[in-house]
Amino acid sequence: MKRIGIAGFLHESNSFSPIPTPYQHFKETSYTTGKSLLDRWEGTHHQLGGFLEGAKQFGFKPVPIFATYGIPSAPMSKESFEQLSSDMIGLIQTALPLDGLLLALHGAAVSEPFPDADGELLARIRRLVGPSLPIVSVIDLHANVSPEMINATHALISYRSNPHLDQRQCGIEGSSIIMRILNQEISPIQALECPPLLINITKQYTNEAPSKQLYSDLETVLNWPGILSASTAMGFYYSDVKDMGASFWAISDSNPSLAKKAAQWLAQRAWDRRQQFLGDLPNAKQAVHMTQSKIDGPIVLMDVGDNVGGGGPGDSTFLLSEIVCQKTSNALVVLFDPEAVLTCVEKGVRQSIDLLVGGKTDNHHGQPVRIKGKIRLISDGRSLDTQPRHGGHGLFDQGLTAVIQTLEGHLVVLTTLRSAPRSLEQLYALAIVPENMHLIVAKGVVAPRAAYEAIASQTIIVDTPGATTANPANFKFQHCRRSLYPLVKDVKYSASTL
Ligand SMILES: [Zn+2]
Structure with a gap:
């Protein structure tokens, strides 16, 4: 039976939050390893619960390694991130040899030295386990997705509902994908497209327009022949980082141009409706x-x-x-x-x-x-x-x-x-x-x-x-990647392959 490691590290970091994020906060909020991870997460609606359910459905041995989260707060200090990273990577190392890794991340984690803390953590894990071990990660819909996160994983999946009610289902999907990789049924290729777009937080309810349309577009792409998975992350514009903003990616079976076309189709469709994502609220x-x-x-x-x-x-x-x-x-x-x-x-x-x-x-x-x-x-x-x-x-x-x-x-x-x-x-x-x-x-x-x-x-x-x-215009951003709509009204974008 395949041995698949289960690990998680989730933090949504707000560059403008007054709340500090020390290591101790994670220890006090939720910090589990080995059996305590199973006790905490088995049967839950979290993707960690979905990974454990996936083990039963698809017949692999889940190796519970490490899972922690903190409440959303300011970026982690260098010490906080390094300690958490070292805890997690040390325990993954102890759990080796593994046939694969299923990871629960947020995707908007920031630490003082690493604005893309999720990407940095994934790169460290990739260095530890080598280039070929399948890594599949399920992240939040409020992730700011970086190329580093895509490069370090075989498949990245984000939630598709806000409020997030499909976390467990995404965990099961991740389990299915990693087993299909291990059974040599599929060979995933990912493509990421990040138009210069911010979606106002108040327009992110997926049961209503305009966000409902984003996810019906996603359903369309999921039905394209050759597409294994696809995701739309609305981003988290309270993290002042280079990769902040909406992102779209698709995973094909051994077909780079199909993955790219799918990601760009999603991005262009969202971009064309960009005015619908502006906020307009009472005070x-x-x-x-x-x-x-x-x-x-x-x-x-x-x-x-x-x-x-x-x-x-x-x-x-x-x-x-x-x-x-x-x-x-x-x-x-x-x-x-x-x-x-x-x-x-x-x-x-x-x-x-x-x-x-x-x-x-x-x-x-x-x-x-x-x-x-x-x-x-x-x-x-x-x-x-x-x-x-x-x-x-x-x-x-x-x-x-x-x-x-x-x-x-x-x-x-x-x-x-x-x-x-x-x-x-x-x-x-x-x-x-x-x-x-x-x-x-x-x-x-x-x-x-x-x-x-x-x-x-x-x-x-x-x-x-x-x-x-x-309103994102109320913040003084210093690090975001480039001109982003609506911070800059006349910014241009056009998908290259469409
Ligand atoms: Zn979220």
Whole structure:
């Protein structure tokens, strides 16, 4: 039976995030090796769960090596990256000989010396295992794909849904491809095409236009004879790196010109619709005002500038300030504020409280807001969701958490850990019934919709300032590859083979 190593290292690095990314953060968030990797990931909706499922379906022995991830935050320090790389490569070396490697990466990892940290890691692994050992990697749809990532792998596959609900399926696809390579049924050739295109983060919901069309184009290419796989990654423009932007690639069976043609067809189709990918959103004041007249069901406000799943600090108060200022009723706001949680714990449940919340990480996410009310609940902040949710993690940990009912009737949830809103279980576990709220602030853009869409009467995406603000023109990029649309309006692109 073939022995295929399973490993993962996922970080989405935001060059504008105020949150540091030390080695210890990975150790504390999720760091598994050997059997603990199986215990953590088997049966999950993550691609690591898909790799393990693939072992059963296609009959190989999975060798669990190493898997870690951190929450999206600033680029890794040199020390952090080198330590993680050395842990991972050391364990791969110990696991040799292997017949192949299945890797879960993000594709938007940045470290201080290596802007393309995924490409660097893949190149190191390739040097260790030699040029011929099959390596197949499944990456995030928000990857900034580099030629180095393509060159070091036999096949690279990205998720095809945002929110990411197909991670497990992509893992199974990767398992199928690596086994077909090992059985000498196929010989994959990859071609990458990167038009100078940024897709606004608020236009990346794959269930709606304009992104829906990107993925129906992808389906078309997947049905071309001779195409083994193809991917469209929307990119992550909070990583200020050379390869930042949308990318398109295809994998053919021994046919370089077919792979190139497929990748370029996808890129040209997206480029031709580039104006549809521009953002056009209400600001915080306008968005809160829009909720005033509506009474039925929860209205979900997506706090784009403080997207915890993209490197936001989770304590932005721009929307909370507007909610207080405009005297909106029955709102739910979750804020990262460990200091305020400790104050609540000292006071105790059912006690009155008067404190300043949020706006403490830096000066770019609003001022702390004064709230008065009663401490309704204190919790360990943990919850479990067995449904497919963006990220595929299943387990959610907000750390020690306090729920405050304010005098105005709002619920303010204060957490000790930064935790992206991806599951309603994160709220049910706190005895909150989100269905009963008039207004819910979710610190994200698209990812929360997998959970919140089921209860939302309306979703409003809000152009708030911050580390993950929607408009790329708000950032001072220093390293991105060249003129990119829409940062430069008249940039030209034309696929060479079409
Ligand atoms: Zn993503």
